[in-house]
Amino acid sequence: MTKGIRLEGVRKRYGSGETAVDALKIVNMEVAAGEVVGLIGPSGSGKSTLLKCLGAIIEPSGGKMTIGDTTIYDQGWKIKDLRALRRDNIGFIFQAPYLIPFLDVIDNIALLPMLAGGPNGKSRESALEMLAALDMSHRAKAMPAHLSGGEQQRVAIARALVNRPPVVLADEPTAPLDSERALAVIRILNQMARQYETAIIVVTHDEKIIPTFKRIYHIRDGVTYEEAGEGREY
């Protein structure tokens, strides 16, 4: 695998001594470039902790994480600038779109390449490309407040992918959507994953979309288990 993400024996312990809590005990995951996998688990199973470790927001307590050919964590961070790591290598899609309310659609997306130092014009071109791919070009100048929930989520997807990150983490991206729109989002994620060779991990409880995954990781008590999904057509 040249792209994608691999986790080997990742652990996370909060606190120390008798009050220590092992939120992640053994996490082994491997998501290939172009693949969309589901991450499923009950509340308190360690999903959010795993997402934060994957997103380089909190530091694991052990194990190894690799994005593409680059080891980012091996008993300690191997990359100094985690902010740049997130910006350039990891895209985020949240349960709510969390678009920046004072930026229009195109600038919400273009902000990421701009933060990476890209010129405004080129960044907006990239944003327009993403919008075209998501059939949202006509809403480029709209403000987030004027978009429907489904449109906002598509903009959030465009924002997550505009820097062509090797990994995208989607936290309950279909929770507020109805079945049709939820499946549309999954369709887009699969299309984008293939188009941009991105490994997408979808954390979800959504029964509507779980059958669509070909591979699913279950997490329970901080331990992950891999399972083949139905891979149902949508």
Next chain:
Amino acid sequence: MISLAGRDILQSWSKFVFTGMGLGLLIGVTMSMAGIYRGMVDDANALLSNSGADLWVVQKDTLGPYAESSSLYDDAYRDILGMPGVAKAANITYLTMQVRQGQQDVRAMVVGILPDGPGEPPYLVAGRQITRGHYEAVADMATKFNIGERIQIRRNQYTVVGLTRRMVSSGGDPMVFVPLKDAQEAQFLKDNDAIIAQRQRTAANPALNRPGVPGLLEAVIASQSQNSNVNAVLVQIKPGFTPEEVAEPIRRWQHLQVYTSTQMKEILVAKLIATSARQIGMFLVILTIVSGAIVAFIIYTMTLGKIREIAVLKLIGTRNRTIASMIMQQSVALGIIGFVVGKIVASFLVPIFPKFVLLLPGDAFRAFIVVVVICVLASLLAIHAALKVDPADAIGA
């Protein structure tokens, strides 16, 4: 890079403008306070420069007529005229009192002057200078008197023959110039009953009403009913002399106190209006702190309202300094809106104030710098809150 602050302001411009206007009212009042102080200093300077004097000769061991009571015999000016370097010397009296015009009273400083002498108003905006020995007056425009109107000082009626401008006392009261003799009389003029009672007391005094000394009682009564005192002698010096060169012999030989313009200015500014200046200074400090607190509170509240967006920005890789810059720019923008509104408000407030208010461009520039510095400092609290935001907040628990 997009201006995040600019976009946020454009998105919620009405909130910004209205908040800035509120802040502007406060800044306007603050600038007006500074203008009041400047006006007081300018009044003091105008008082000195308009008198046309180089030296003020006053009662020994006093600070002169503006700061303390000062009384000299009105013949002292003759001795002063004979001193080396003196070009002109003239008596002058100052008395702050109510001047009646019709049914209204105007608080004014009545100045007794001699025509063509130092102390006469240097210019008029209408009418003419005093030419008659009695019952003519030149009034400052701030009294709202008009030429030809009759005004009453004590029991006597005066005709306003000239109007002048910016002739005010150190307290900001407009001046009314009258002939010196009238002013001297006005200072000591008693009512008729008091004069009759005093004459009766004098006549009843056997030491002053001796049977064998004809004319004594009349002479005593005449001396009691006239005033031969003035408050100061204003001196103009000859070219080629320095004020101190002329002042020193007067101090030594006439046993009088002499002040140069510089010393008189020091007395007016450092002593007379010092307490008012401190009072205004205190107000300025309080208003500045209040303005800073308001900006800090507004920016802090606005930042707290964007915590989720800030978490998202941090998560997607926005640098701390970009977020700090956004908050600081918004704070400064609020301050600039406030300053512009404040400057306009202050300009409109100036004519309403009863005393002279002077808004100097230099003060406005300093106020702008202070506003910007306060806004930068006020944004620090909000920046601290924003930088503490955990990017994980964007993901949730």
